[in-house]
Each structure stands twice: as C-alpha cells, then as structure tokens.
Amino acid sequence: EAMRETDGLVDQVVFRNLLAAGGEFTWSPGMSVTFAHANPAGARLATRFDHGRLYASTEARNSGAAGRLIRAGKALLLPPVLFARGMQNATVADWKSPATLGWLALQQTAWAAGEFVGATMGPSRKGMAQWQ
Numbered sequence: 001e002a003m004r005e006t007d008g009l010v011d012q013v014v015f016r017n018l019l020a021a022g023g024e025f026t027w028s029p030g031m032s033v034t035f036a037h038a039n040p041a042g043a044r045l046a047t048r049f050d051h052g053r054l055y056a057s058t059e060a061r062n063s064g065a066a067g068r069l070i071r072a073g074k075a076l077l078l079p080p081v082l083f084a085r086g087m088q089n090a091t092v093a094d095w096k097s098p099a100t101l102g103w104l105a106l107q108q109t110a111w112a113a114g115e116f117v118g119a120t121m122g123p124s125r126k127g128m129a130q131w132q
Helices: 011-020 045-059 065-088 098-121 127-131
Strands: none
C-alpha cells in the first residue's frame, strides 16, 4: 500500500509492508517508549477518539460499503477487548484503583467510538496533519 510522504510513519502500514516483503517483527515485553516532549493532548478523550477515527479510516480506505459496515460492527465490540488488553499486564496495585479503571474504560470507549465513526464516515477534515 502506497503512503504519501505527508502521511509520516504509520505503524499499521509499515507492519503490513514489512510482512508483505517477507520480513518479520517480534514484540518484546521489555520494550518501552520515552517521549522527548510532553503531549498535553495525549490523554484527552477527544485525542483518543480522533486517533481511533484516523486508524479505522486508514484501514477502511479501500473497503467497500460491506467492509466498512463490518469494521463498524467490530468497533462496537472493542471497549471490553481493549480494556482487557490494557489490564493484561497491569501488576501495579495503583493501576487497579477505581479511578484508573474508570479512566481506562473511558479511553478505550473513546477509541472504539472513533473507530466506528472512521469506518462509517472516513477521516476527519484534520486528517494526518493533527499527528505531525
């Protein structure tokens, strides 16, 4: 799948291209990411929604109406799946506080709502520009 230079580095596209070229990748549980600059918008529900919408609209870009409808249906099932993934490696007792669990549920629901909208309506007018 061709990416425009303005798309930047989109992990789902990179992974697909790597696998299509015969490459492999492995997730390492000890891997971590350190951000060089604070992103005050990073934990906002609107940011999570926008990111989910962008992800789903990118994935559904070449899908027909049936494919988009299937993706939208899957998005409705996402909140508990994403929540379970988030809790899978949670070992710190503080992570399991009611406030943290509630925030995690809201974050995952916002992402899923974004995927639903992205699958049905496509990307927002902001597009990739909001992530650069």
